[in-house]
Amino acid sequence: EVQLVESGGGLVQPGRSLKLSCAASGFTFSNYYMAWVRQAPTKGLEWVASITNSGGSTYYRDSVKGRFTISRDNAKSTLYLQMDSLRSEDTATYYCTRDRDSYAPFDYWGQGVMVTVSS
């Protein structure tokens, strides 16, 4: 059974940093692209960043470029999202998702982790 379990969320002040982790199991992690998708409270879904299966290429939405870094450790089957210079508009539930390839859907989602950016 595919499982994606996020951790690392919490309350953080504007301008500070936070690192999310996503522990994957039930599939060969190194064979799949992975991504982070977020959802602000009572709002819709928003793609944040993606990474290829090898980790050799990464992709970001403009609003997080230069502030967020997606990475992975295939030996540990873990996906990361380093979030720096956080802003109030980054407040959201962050979902770890599995991506079959760069044009494919997000076929499995974690339960999500809440990030609140507030002073």
Next chain:
Amino acid sequence: DTVLTQSPALAVSPGERVTISCRASESVSTLMHWYQQKPGQQPTLLIYLASNLESGVPARFSGSGSGTDFTLTIDPVEADDTATYYCQQSWNDPWTFGGGTKLELK
């Protein structure tokens, strides 16, 4: 960015047929996918590449469309289908989602 427009809400009775539309601001070929999100839960994939039913999803769900106009159909609707439905395109960077259609049962 490619904007995906969905009707905000629909109300139907159990047993009826419902169609949920998604219109893209530019062509996305057939790289359109549909998700269901129940309150307090993560989204789940229903339909991928416009018309392909994800494994384990009931055959009551179907998808169609290409280019800029897409449809998710549920026939017949059941009480458990109460949820918000999102379309998402993966043709144009950045990948974008529609605003969601909240389906309520009468």
